[in-house]
Amino acid sequence: MTITEAPQATRRLTTSKAMVEAIAQEMERDESVFYLGEDVGAYGGIFSSTTGLLERFGPERIIDTPISETAFIGLGIGAAVEGMRPIVEVMFADFMGVCLDQIYNHMAKIHFESGGNVKVPMVLTMATGGGYSDGAQHSQCLWGTLAHLPGMKVVVPSSPADAKGLMTAAIRDDNPVVYMFHKGVMGLPWMAKNPRSIEEVPDGEHLVPIGKARIAREGSDVTVVTLSLSVHHALDVAEKLAPQGIDVEVIDLRSLVPLDREAILTSVGKTGRLVVVDEDYLSYGVSAEVIATITDQDPGMLVVPPRRIAVPDVPIPYAHDLEYAVLPRHDRIEAAIRATAG
Amino acid sequence: MTTEASPSTTPTMPTARTSPEAPELSPATRTQLYETMVLSRTYEEAILREYHADKGPGFDIGKGLVPGEMHLSAGQEPVAAGVCAHLSADDAVTATHRPHHLAIAHGVDLRKMTAEIFGREGGLGRGRGGHMHLFDPATHFSCSGIIAEGYPPALGQAFAFRRRGTDRIAVAVTGEGAANQGGFHESLNLAARWSLPVVFVVEDNDWGISVPRDVATAIGSNADRASAYGIPGERIEDNDVEAVHAAAGRAVARARAGEGPSLIEVHTLRLWGHFEGDAQGYRSDLDEVPGRDPIPAYEARLREAGLLDDARIAEIKDDASSRVEDAIQFAKSSPIPDPTTATDYVFA
Ligand SMILES: Cc1ncc(C[n+]2csc(CCOP(=O)(O)OP(=O)(O)O)c2C)c(N)n1
Numbered sequence: 001m002t003i004t005e006a007p008q009a010t011r012r013l014t015t016s017k018a019m020v021e022a023i024a025q026e027m028e029r030d031e032s033v034f035y036l037g038e039d040v041g042a043y044g045g046i047f048s049s050t051t052g053l054l055e056r057f058g059p060e061r062i063i064d065t066p067i068s069e070t071a072f073i074g075l076g077i078g079a080a081v082e083g084m085r086p087i088v089e090v091m092f093a094d095f096m097g098v099c100l101d102q103i104y105n106h107m108a109k110i111h112f113e114s115g116g117n118v119k120v121p122m123v124l125t126m127a128t129g130g131g132y133s134d135g136a137q138h139s140q141c142l143w144g145t146l147a148h149l150p151g152m153k154v155v156v157p158s159s160p161a162d163a164k165g166l167m168t169a170a171i172r173d174d175n176p177v178v179y180m181f182h183k184g185v186m187g188l189p190w191m192a193k194n195p196r197s198i199e200e201v202p203d204g205e206h207l208v209p210i211g212k213a214r215i216a217r218e219g220s221d222v223t224v225v226t227l228s229l230s231v232h233h234a235l236d237v238a239e240k241l242a243p244q245g246i247d248v249e250v251i252d253l254r255s256l257v258p259l260d261r262e263a264i265l266t267s268v269g270k271t272g273r274l275v276v277v278d279e280d281y282l283s284y285g286v287s288a289e290v291i292a293t294i295t296d297q298d299p300g301m302l303v304v305p306p307r308r309i310a311v312p313d314v315p316i317p318y319a320h321d322l323e324y325a326v327l328p329r330h331d332r333i334e335a336a337i338r339a340t341a342g
Numbered sequence: 343m344t345t346e347a348s349p350s351t352t353p354t355m356p357t358a359r360t361s362p363e364a365p366e367l368s369p370a371t372r373t374q375l376y377e378t379m380v381l382s383r384t385y386e387e388a389i390l391r392e393y394h395a396d397k398g399p400g401f402d403i404g405k406g407l408v409p410g411e412m413h414l415s416a417g418q419e420p421v422a423a424g425v426c427a428h429l430s431a432d433d434a435v436t437a438t439h440r441p442h443h444l445a446i447a448h449g450v451d452l453r454k455m456t457a458e459i460f461g462r463e464g465g466l467g468r469g470r471g472g473h474m475h476l477f478d479p480a481t482h483f484s485c486s487g488i489i490a491e492g493y494p495p496a497l498g499q500a501f502a503f504r505r506r507g508t509d510r511i512a513v514a515v516t517g518e519g520a521a522n523q524g525g526f527h528e529s530l531n532l533a534a535r536w537s538l539p540v541v542f543v544v545e546d547n548d549w550g551i552s553v554p555r556d557v558a559t560a561i562g563s564n565a566d567r568a569s570a571y572g573i574p575g576e577r578i579e580d581n582d583v584e585a586v587h588a589a590a591g592r593a594v595a596r597a598r599a600g601e602g603p604s605l606i607e608v609h610t611l612r613l614w615g616h617f618e619g620d621a622q623g624y625r626s627d628l629d630e631v632p633g634r635d636p637i638p639a640y641e642a643r644l645r646e647a648g649l650l651d652d653a654r655i656a657e658i659k660d661d662a663s664s665r666v667e668d669a670i671q672f673a674k675s676s677p678i679p680d681p682t683t684a685t686d687y688v689f690a
Contacts, residue, residue: 042624043552066522066558067489067550095488098523132404133461134411135472137487190401190619314685318472319461320409325681 014187022167037089069099108151136315144285147256165208213260219249226277272303379419417613422447424586434482441485464676490523519550537602547612
């Protein structure tokens, strides 16, 4: 963890290191922050979400749990209600089914049910996404599911700097915040190397406000609204299309709740053309919500029908070729942008 | 549910600590147990080889003929061989994310299973499921990547078997880490209350990924938990296939006789990492692990009993190798699924 003491203003870090740095800084700053989950201690988190934290903060604050998600998420809720600031990890978003009641009926509803009298300042982290043949029970994004259920903020960083800034904001937030990180953006040594998963990260305190989208690339022809790993793919495609005369604007949503509708409207107001890219399931999801943001305001803003690239309502297949056929990857994104740019 | 939910007459069963005298096994059964374990180990060594063959440079989990997570069960073969020896293809087995040894011992077709692991059209799930999601209707075999969530469906299979008037049973397996999940406890209670023909098996390999049993679990033996649900619980301390066979025989007989479920916990061994690529930096018992390998130990025992000699052992191992290599060849030559069919099979 010497990185936090480095003198320069920014350093290049992987997303996971940036995320860990934010947690460490907040744990130093606030005694009530602690981290709970499976294999977060000696292992350092299956997706390197807690590397080095046990050595630094000890087992009283970096706590390995039994495989009992209902119990330990509930424990996080109870501790948060009493004023602590737990960060609780569910290893894969896919596992939230076994503990969903604690998430959406308790963590997310207590503030409302108490008429605003009880706060639940906790962060629930989970890994999302596929692309490496881990099959239908280990590759889902499911952020649309959580964003659909009221009462919790849902943040989805795509870059190392945002991973740090959004984590800091999430820990300091007085609401439950679900922090969903895609395995493919973490910069893990055992996954395909993604050049955008190592970037400059501000040293010291770094906050990114929750609810503010980021213009990942400015452009004038087509707006691509997306999040998480798909931001990387969209940027790759935008760079490829630029010399061909298609100037793509890429909006990284950063958080689904709250959703920065202003940023979407502003960009589509400029380009008149919209492609939404989402690695979650197509129907009843993020892509429809983004498009409704425009049509609720003024369908006339769109000069051509919008397009959505998402997982076509099928569980994520195991075999590589099948998985790549359903994931929103470069080829599908490019085709949609070209069709929209017309 | 009135017919199923008749008041339970099962008295609270004491937990067995030491196994009652096991009947002497026939030479044929003993050799068979050895053969099953050897086949399973040979299989996993081959998967290990294929899995790592093209993950480089470095280790990219998404690369290669066998991509994704790979959980191998080397060291746990006595559980699979000992339990499944009592079953036929009519009985159900529900395994975990670490399923190969159980699938092999239960007689799942080796070729189709391997093709599934390779993500091929000729696989059990036409390449859609993968190594943690093997479903074989021919042997009523299934598994799940979500911890303890294989227990509840096993109740339903047992329910269906009994409702149809058969003496078929369901065997549900978890790891000791999974025994702290709600699904585990809910299943024990419901199966006990309805006297369902289920045998619950816990594979205690000491580790839930990096978390040791005694860090995660309040008591030393999950078999003790059976008494909370009024069913027999038995813990087998040594990773010995004959001890497992004996305990499973009692539990299976009880289930077939309509006397309800039992729980067996076997103190077994995770010989390798939790998944392939796991450096096991957290692990404190690695030095002694190879010496606890149950297969050489059983081999030595059967040699002493005069049931195996060099020639017979070589024959068994050769036979296992040729079956395994045949399955791998089948998998490799089975077609890669057509991407245009990626959305098939969502609905019947
Ligand atoms: C509900 C759920 N939580 C967590 C996981 C992640 N996970 C996969 S295997 C495992 C450890 C399982 O330990 P155990 O049950 O003892 O089985 P073993 O791996 O030792 O065979 C964990 C935590 C999961 N798959 N499902």
